[in-house]
Amino acid sequence: MDFISILSIFVMACFVGYYVVWSVTPALHTPLMAVTNAISSVIIVGALIAGAAGGSPTAKWLGLIAVALASVNIFGGFAVTARMLAMYKKKER
């Protein structure tokens, strides 16, 4: 992928982000913060690559710590979001 392709995807994604976030109902703004927390830990992809066997051992350890930190967020973020969302219920009729 060349730089311009990535930039194009990024620009489009910013538009999508703008619209998709504005369409979130205000009642769910707290879960929104929690779930964005979880998904921003997709940085774990970089952390996994950082541990490449052939490279510097320091880099490997930095990578492993980053994997652990990101995992806290991923599991914690999705779990707490799921816990919150499960509480929102409609009136029983």
Added chain:
Amino acid sequence: MDFISILSIFVMACFVGYYVVWSVTPALHTPLMAVTNAISSVIIVGALIAGAAGGSPTAKWLGLIAVALASVNIFGGFAVTARMLAMYKKKER
């Protein structure tokens, strides 16, 4: 640009299209149809390329006709949209 980059841009653009069109106010749905008409004539880019000097003469003539057709749409579409939009006015106070 590789195929996946293009596909990625396309997928993101579809999301953008979905949101941006739903956010158009119903009062402007007729201008929306006119302006989408105009912008879909961006196909003129292909028509301009078709006329490449070195290539087949038939292709060149097809390209020129396509340029003319697309131009009808571009000028007509933007002009009629502008004409309609100029008519929408707020109450004077």
Added chain:
Amino acid sequence: MEHVAPPAWVMLAYLISGVFFILALRGLSSPATSQQGNRFGMAGMLIAVVTTLVTHEVASLPEILGAIAIGGGIGWVTARKIAMTDMPQLVAAFHSLVGMAAVLVAAAAFLNPVAFGIAGEDGLINPVSRVEMGLGIAIGAITFSGSVIAFLKLAGKMSGAPILLPLRHVINLGTLAAILGLIGYFTVDQSPWIFWTVTALAFLIGFLLIIPIGGADMPVVVSMLNSYSGWAAAAMGFTLHNTAMIITGALVGSSGAILSYIMCKAMNRSFISVIAGGFGAEAAVSSGEAKEQRPWKRGSAEDAAYMMQQAESVIIVPGYGMAVAQAQHILREMADVLKKQGVSVKYAIHPVAGRMPGHMNVLLAEASVPYDEVFELEDINSEFAQADVAFIIGANDVVNPAAKTDKTSPIYGMPVFDVDKAKTVFFVKRSMGGVGYAGVDNDVFYMDQTMMLLADAKKMCEDIVKALQH
């Protein structure tokens, strides 16, 4: 020759052009920002065209500028002259041109693949590009011939009645299957006959698909074709690796699809039933039934003028008939007189009032009705209960209470205005016999508080204005 990546600035320019098109549609989220939006659209188009001219070996600049001048001139003059009531057919006509342009571009790409950078080392076209091209030409051809039929029906140059061939669903599905099959085969065999057969079949199916659809369903069809023209542009964008075309394709494709969806929903019909066709035909049959004779009251322009002067609030419900009668200017005058006499006047617009989405809004805007006096269905429907007068002019189906109560009615389930809750209802139409697009009788005619004002909409408004000024 493989696809050579153009310089970064070129790709950036096409990206910017695409972003400008997004901003153009975004501007339409409110009338206040819409003109700015349209300018973004023009700028985006300019960027795309200039970038292409600068970076491609083009045939010869004078010829190209000539073509642009001829086409642009025709477009410009048409846009200046067209009456607002004729917008539906104008849009259909324009679509046919986009479709034809897509066909020509795809054909040119087939004849001169090197110019488009889609030929492989061996001079053959890349298989992926063949599929994109095949889809592009097929969608373009369907858009063209479909739009031509839609134009002819909307412009009244061809009967609006659905033309129902026997076995049409079988023929249509067969043709579609043949097109897809040939495009698939095209990836392994690049013979010209395949390409041209696909093209011919696509022209044919566009024609076959649209002739069985009744004239009144044409707006849905026009939107659908709008969507198609977008996907055709996107397919060519994949071929040319062009960001501007891809973004535009996605925008236009979504726009047409969403507008079709909105219309179908507001008419409570499924998209499939519209596309399957034959709607007007059934209606013609049902209107043949003997109608029961029920009592109704006829009013005069003076009655209407008197009652509206006494009223505190009047809600005007315009419909297709108002457009046909070109009554928007005199209607606004009537409203002005009433407002000067202290009456509150609002306009209520149904999503499918008239013959295309937003049609009534454009006509009222043309007559200088401020857009903040014009309300959508959901925003005003609760106000009929408090209104003194509902003034229905050239609308019919969109106020028919059968949509709420009568499960057998063809418009059952369509959201309608609760005009029956207003204290007094005036109903302007030309005759008691004339029905709306759905071809059904309307209980509002026979209500105690309804007065029928039987006349041409324009004439009636003129008479009311005269009476008001006495």
Added chain:
Amino acid sequence: MEHVAPPAWVMLAYLISGVFFILALRGLSSPATSQQGNRFGMAGMLIAVVTTLVTHEVASLPEILGAIAIGGGIGWVTARKIAMTDMPQLVAAFHSLVGMAAVLVAAAAFLNPVAFGIAGEDGLINPVSRVEMGLGIAIGAITFSGSVIAFLKLAGKMSGAPILLPLRHVINLGTLAAILGLIGYFTVDQSPWIFWTVTALAFLIGFLLIIPIGGADMPVVVSMLNSYSGWAAAAMGFTLHNTAMIITGALVGSSGAILSYIMCKAMNRSFISVIAGGFGAEAAVSSGEAKEQRPWKRGSAEDAAYMMQQAESVIIVPGYGMAVAQAQHILREMADVLKKQGVSVKYAIHPVAGRMPGHMNVLLAEASVPYDEVFELEDINSEFAQADVAFIIGANDVVNPAAKTDKTSPIYGMPVFDVDKAKTVFFVKRSMGGVGYAGVDNDVFYMDQTMMLLADAKKMCEDIVKALQH
């Protein structure tokens, strides 16, 4: 070594992962689809992680799985145990981890550029990648240290009072300029000292930027840092040419920015004034003024119970004090008893009620209040005029009419509930002295129709429930 394009299916997998993240946020447009959305998010993450593991030479699988297990375990347990009232600090703590992870990844990329495919033929890192990396580590470090301070302030482990250094604006701008300058210089000189200096300065500026901001402004800061963590992820996505990270970065970046904007707007403060800091400090000064003594009425739980039983409609306005008192469960019980006695009960939530956006909604949901009884400001504000009772519990600023009338008030211009239009107002708080977050007096206390219920929110609701059940 140049960047080698991964196989198409890998890139497709990352694209799908990104699309799933979009669908995750899209699900939050209504509570009904939100759980489905969250599952999309999890699936997207799984796809991204598995794709990376399968296609990259990773250090050693056991170690990685160990790291995931340790981190995941801690995250999971925390998520299970945390009280809903502690959400603001949890979110801040999680942000600090994302920030730190970004720092570590950028550092690893700097130490081992070959593994990331960003090294040139000569073993040096590509200049573009250097900028992306520098930005990534700087934003990550700011996110980390800023979030740590925000966490400490929100968790009450550090005083919420703004700490104002002299010349802080000069120091901050200087440090920022130094960071940007060094990143620029980094493109021509790849010395480690530059990289580590940028990192150190970024940690410092994160700290300096947040300490002058008052504890009550922390939610805006947390959102802003949320946005930063998104942009950091996007920067790393550019480095790794990873679609999933780019899409996520844009989503999270927009989300944080929009939430900050919404909060600032609902408090009628400019973003700049929040970020410049010192808000709590000024308020402390103004509350030092001598307050005039005005008459007010004190009510009892029995009064409240009696009046609400007689009422037709009660609107409950919960605020931060309700969260602090953990009164949501007993409040819902009170509402249940009233509803059984035929009273209509609704909840009205201000966009900045509580201490983070949507905070009150979560707490009420926790107490099993159905979400269709809970209304936003614009949807319910007109109903106060018809309501018999407005029951304000632990809210203060969001019902303060000074926002509408007093131009000198720090909350002037903030949209507030029109509780003064209700026939009777009950105001639950602990003391007449205690003020809201903005530190201003509230005219509602002294209105004729207001009765102050001075007690802890939970205690007061319990007493009312007892009185209602008599």
